[in-house]
Amino acid sequence: xxNTLTLSQVLxxxxxxxxxxxxxxxxxxxxxxAQNKKLNVFLTMNENAEIEAETALGKTLMxxxxxxxxxxxxxxxxxxxxxxxxxTFIPPYDSTVSRKLKEAGAVIQGxxxxxxxxxGSSTETSQYGRTLNPRNPEYLPGGSSGGSAAxxxxxxxxxxxxxxxxxxxxxxxxxxxxxxxxxxxxxxxRYGVVAMASSTDSPGPIxxxxxxxTIVLNHIAGHDEYDATSSQTPIDxxxxxxxxxxxxxxxxxxxxxxxxxxxxxxxxxxxLKVFEELGAHVEYAxxxxxxxxxxxxxxxxxxxxxxxxxxxTGVRYGEDRSYFGDEAKRRIMLGTYILSKGYSDQYYxxxxxxxxxxxxxxxxxxxxxxxxxxxxxxxxxxxxxxxEASAMFGELEDMLVEPSSITGLPGMNxxxxxxxxxxxxxxxxxxxxxxxxxxxxxxxxxxxxxxxWNPWRNAEQK
Amino acid sequence: MTAYELVCGMEVHAELKTKTKMFCxxxxxxxxxxxxxxxxxxxxxxxxxxxxxANKTAIEWTIKLGLALNCKINVFSHFDRKNYFYPDLAxxxxxxxxxxxxxxxxxxxxxxxxxxxxxxHLEEDTAKLQHKTINGEKVSLIDFNRSSVPLIEIVTEPDxxxxxxxxxYGKALRQILRFLxxxxxxxxxxxxxxxxxxxxxPIGTTELPSYKVEVKNINxxxxxxxxxxxxxxRQEIQLNKGVTxxxxxxxxxxxxxxxxxxxxxxxxxxxxxxxxxxxxxxxFTDEHINGWCAELxxxxxxxxxxxxxxxxxxxxxxxxxxEEKETASWADQIFAAAAKQNVKPNAIANAIVNKKIxxxxxxxxxxxxxxxxxxxxxxxxxxxxxxxxxxxxVSENADAVAQYKAGKVQVLGFxxxxxxxxxxxxxxxxxxxxxxxxxxx
Numbered sequence: 001x002x003n004t005l006t007l008s009q010v011l012x013x014x015x016x017x018x019x020x021x022x023x024x025x026x027x028x029x030x031x032x033x034a035q036n037k038k039l040n041v042f043l044t045m046n047e048n049a050e051i052e053a054e055t056a057l058g059k060t061l062m063x064x065x066x067x068x069x070x071x072x073x074x075x076x077x078x079x080x081x082x083x084x085x086x087x088t089f090i091p092p093y094d095s096t097v098s099r100k101l102k103e104a105g106a107v108i109q110g111x112x113x114x115x116x117x118x119x120g121s122s123t124e125t126s127q128y129g130r131t132l133n134p135r136n137p138e139y140l141p142g143g144s145s146g147g148s149a150a151x152x153x154x155x156x157x158x159x160x161x162x163x164x165x166x167x168x169x170x171x172x173x174x175x176x177x178x179x180x181x182x183x184x185x186x187x188x189x190r191y192g193v194v195a196m197a198s199s200t201d202s203p204g205p206i207x208x209x210x211x212x213x214t215i216v217l218n219h220i221a222g223h224d225e226y227d228a229t230s231s232q233t234p235i236d237x238x239x240x241x242x243x244x245x246x247x248x249x250x251x252x253x254x255x256x257x258x259x260x261x262x263x264x265x266x267x268x269x270x271x272l273k274v275f276e277e278l279g280a281h282v283e284y285a286x287x288x289x290x291x292x293x294x295x296x297x298x299x300x301x302x303x304x305x306x307x308x309x310x311x312x313t314g315v316r317y318g319e320d321r322s323y324f325g326d327e328a329k330r331r332i333m334l335g336t337y338i339l340s341k342g343y344s345d346q347y348y349x350x351x352x353x354x355x356x357x358x359x360x361x362x363x364x365x366x367x368x369x370x371x372x373x374x375x376x377x378x379x380x381x382x383x384x385x386x387x388e389a390s391a392m393f394g395e396l397e398d399m400l401v402e403p404s405s406i407t408g409l410p411g412m413n414x415x416x417x418x419x420x421x422x423x424x425x426x427x428x429x430x431x432x433x434x435x436x437x438x439x440x441x442x443x444x445x446x447x448x449x450x451x452x453w454n455p456w457r458n459a460e461q462k
Numbered sequence: 463m464t465a466y467e468l469v470c471g472m473e474v475h476a477e478l479k480t481k482t483k484m485f486c487x488x489x490x491x492x493x494x495x496x497x498x499x500x501x502x503x504x505x506x507x508x509x510x511x512x513x514x515x516a517n518k519t520a521i522e523w524t525i526k527l528g529l530a531l532n533c534k535i536n537v538f539s540h541f542d543r544k545n546y547f548y549p550d551l552a553x554x555x556x557x558x559x560x561x562x563x564x565x566x567x568x569x570x571x572x573x574x575x576x577x578x579x580x581x582x583h584l585e586e587d588t589a590k591l592q593h594k595t596i597n598g599e600k601v602s603l604i605d606f607n608r609s610s611v612p613l614i615e616i617v618t619e620p621d622x623x624x625x626x627x628x629x630x631y632g633k634a635l636r637q638i639l640r641f642l643x644x645x646x647x648x649x650x651x652x653x654x655x656x657x658x659x660x661x662x663x664p665i666g667t668t669e670l671p672s673y674k675v676e677v678k679n680i681n682x683x684x685x686x687x688x689x690x691x692x693x694x695x696r697q698e699i700q701l702n703k704g705v706t707x708x709x710x711x712x713x714x715x716x717x718x719x720x721x722x723x724x725x726x727x728x729x730x731x732x733x734x735x736x737x738x739x740x741x742x743x744x745x746f747t748d749e750h751i752n753g754w755c756a757e758l759x760x761x762x763x764x765x766x767x768x769x770x771x772x773x774x775x776x777x778x779x780x781x782x783x784x785e786e787k788e789t790a791s792w793a794d795q796i797f798a799a800a801a802k803q804n805v806k807p808n809a810i811a812n813a814i815v816n817k818k819i820x821x822x823x824x825x826x827x828x829x830x831x832x833x834x835x836x837x838x839x840x841x842x843x844x845x846x847x848x849x850x851x852x853x854x855x856v857s858e859n860a861d862a863v864a865q866y867k868a869g870k871v872q873v874l875g876f877x878x879x880x881x882x883x884x885x886x887x888x889x890x891x892x893x894x895x896x897x898x899x900x901x902x903x
Contacts, residue, residue: 310554
């Protein structure tokens with residue numbers, strides 16, 4: 001069953017000619033055929049993937065198919081952002097991320113379901129139906145990159161691309177038991193990604209292992225002349241951050257006093273000893289209340305959304321505005337109100353100030369700690385239908401990652417517990433200072449390799 | 463009857479002639495495009511995922527214009543989104559500048575007085591709508607060749623005192639844009655668009671009137687002058703009836719020579735401006751600004767002052783000859799060459815402006831000087847010979863002489879021609895004229 005291999009294993013086996021594209025595509029195809037109807041992971045498949053893979057064998061990524069979230073423009077392949085407004089939209093160009101991956105020899109396997117316009121943390125706002133959690137289909141996969149996380153968790157894909165505005169990579173990774181890496185804002189180009197909140201959107205990998213995340217990040221990170229907010233800061237070889245000793249590293253544990261963690265708090269805390277065993281210093285630290293981040297993020301994000309969705313008029317492509325779903329309409333209305341004359345100072349400008357306070361708080365925390373860790377989500381995956389009555393569902397589920405999102409910090413999720421009864425996972429959120437992805441990768445990799453929680457490293461977890 | 467004075471400020475839009483568009487790499491040449499929608503990409507089409515990257519040259523040019531207009535420069539600035547819906551606006555917002563324009567508080571001198579510049583900001587132009595009937599069906603088409611072309615907006619304080627002043631300001635501004643070589647200002651194509659905010663108040667009062675009428679999309683300086691004076695009269699009639707003119711946007715109908723109502727503004731529009739998160743804020747150092755200042759060419763005012771001091775050129779000739787950049791530098795070379803050859807530059811200026819010699823910008827400097835010298839060089843004629851020729855012409859043309867004496871003065875030209883023919887060489891017409899007049903007394 002080659003579909004269960006990790007990216008690094010597939011690359012090795014292709015290189016050693018132990019496996020062929022034909023076998024790999026056959027197994028992935030079988031896994032998709034068996035599960036996609038039920039789980040609703042892929043919205044569109046790339047029918048030419050296998051043919052394209054043959055021509056890429058000489059390149060670094062050797063024709064490995066990757067699942068790509070449906071808000072990345074992919075030339076010639078329908079891109080809907082899970083909204084029927086774009087039901088008929090076939091982009092004439094590639095996002096920088098998909099272009100770079102193709103240039104490195106990857107092929108696009110298909111486009112994954114998501115919350116419509118990335119609005120949500122459940123995939124339940126998708127206008128093409130919700131995705132189910134492969135670990136337990138009575139539960140949600142999280143979102144907005146729920147389809148990408150589910151594709152990896154269900155072994156329908158070797159690895160996937162997601163995007164995070166605040167939690168959309170890390171939270172579905174936590175709920176599906178995958179690795180999800182949200183890079184520093186500006187580390188990976190946003191060009192060609194259907195904009196959600198432009199000031200926090202960050203594309204990144206969702207993978208089976210930390211190592212796989214570094215392989216993907218190596219290919220998509222870096223300055224892009226088409227994105228004015230992408231950084232000139234040199235990129236690392238992220239794979240070099242694997243297998244590093246974390247002895248002596250200072251780890252700050254935050255957000256443990258949030259009400260409602262009761263069930264999962266002790267499960268999470270029981271894992272902290274792992275870092276002690278690895279020689280790191282673990283300490284509880286005081287960080288600004290993430291509830292304030294929820295407010296600030298909601299205001300800024302709704303404002304940017306209301307402006308970013310203004311172009312979808314149905315004049316040049318897609319359908320008209322009557323196709324917007326309820327969540328998009330709610331966000332457009334709230335954002336429009338927030339930016340209105342007489343209100344923007346009291347909401348938008350205020351929210352930006354709160355953002356600065358969080359930034360200062362993190363600067364101060366990172367003077368004391370090398371990395372910060374917290375739970376990724378305040379609990380296990382929620383049941384199907386859970387988001388439907390709650391307009392703030394996403395913001396509350398993402399509370400613990402929103403502070404690092406509004407400040408542009410990198411963060412990544414690694415599985416840190418599995419409930420044997422439900423088969424659902426808990427995720428650990430590891431955060432580092434801006435541009436220090438390597439630091440959090442070393443910590444995540446050490447944790448993953450020193451514990452048995454990663455289902456691909458430890459068959460008994462599956 | 464109350465006497466009123468004009469209270470008028472202007473907003474001028476001009477497209478910058480950078481090689482590429484404001485926020486993408488597409489060619490910036492909307493007026494010469496052979497077909498609609500050939501200079502487009504995901505960014506200027508407003509495709510999902512398209513992102514703007516600011517054109518550095520356009521920013522530099524805007525600041526240079528600000529420096530040329532004695533503006534202060536915001537060392538910290540950014541772009542904002544101006545949100546509104548219109549089919550010619552690809553993204554549902556225009557990238558513009560709101561609270562921190564690149565340039566502010568400047569001034570421009572005109573022959574009718576100083577005009578204070580309130581601000582200059584940089585934004586992107588919209589696409590162009592075409593309303594047509596195709597196969598009997600009325601359709602609206604959109605051409606995105608112009609979408610995201612760099613556009614500057616220059617806003618004045620309400621300092622324009624008369625229709626002539628408004629016209630002079632517009633021309634002076636265009637002259638500077640052309641001297642800086644940053645805009646073609648093709649008014650007919652819409653490369654430069656004029657907008658006047660017009661109201662009037664009783665002479666002697668100083669507060670701003672409670673209303674203003676915006677006349678938009680004026681595409682010539684002549685129309686601007688006519689529109690402002692038309693509005694002054696229209697508003698005066700209303701005010702004299704005790705009616706305050708409605709605050710509205712009007713257009714100029716040249717066929718009827720009048721303005722007409724386009725849109726009445728009920729409330730102030732809310733464009734929901736906010737800083738564009740796609741474009742990082744910009745910081746300029748004193749070094750940047752001093753560098754751009756040093757790169758400024760000689761501007762019209764300085765040029766005219768130099769012509770006056772160095773060559774004693776009359777201001778009215780200087781005005782005409784400095785209007786276009788090419789003409790100005792051509793005239794400048796002619797004046798320099800003339801001065802060297804002891805030919806009076808002002809006399810040449812007079813000859814060119816009054817078309818006494820045929821001279822165009824492409825003419826070589828030396829040819830123009832030769833033509834001018836030839837104009838004033840006459841062969842000498844012996845006075846006795848001239849008197850003799852004149853009297854013979856008078857006696858041979860008794861009819862014409864009689865007509866002249868009866869008051870038909872035009873005949874003098876004919877008689878002068880006869881004299882010149884008999885002399886057979888080029889002599890000063892003034893001498894011929896006075897000799898003839900003497901003989902006819």
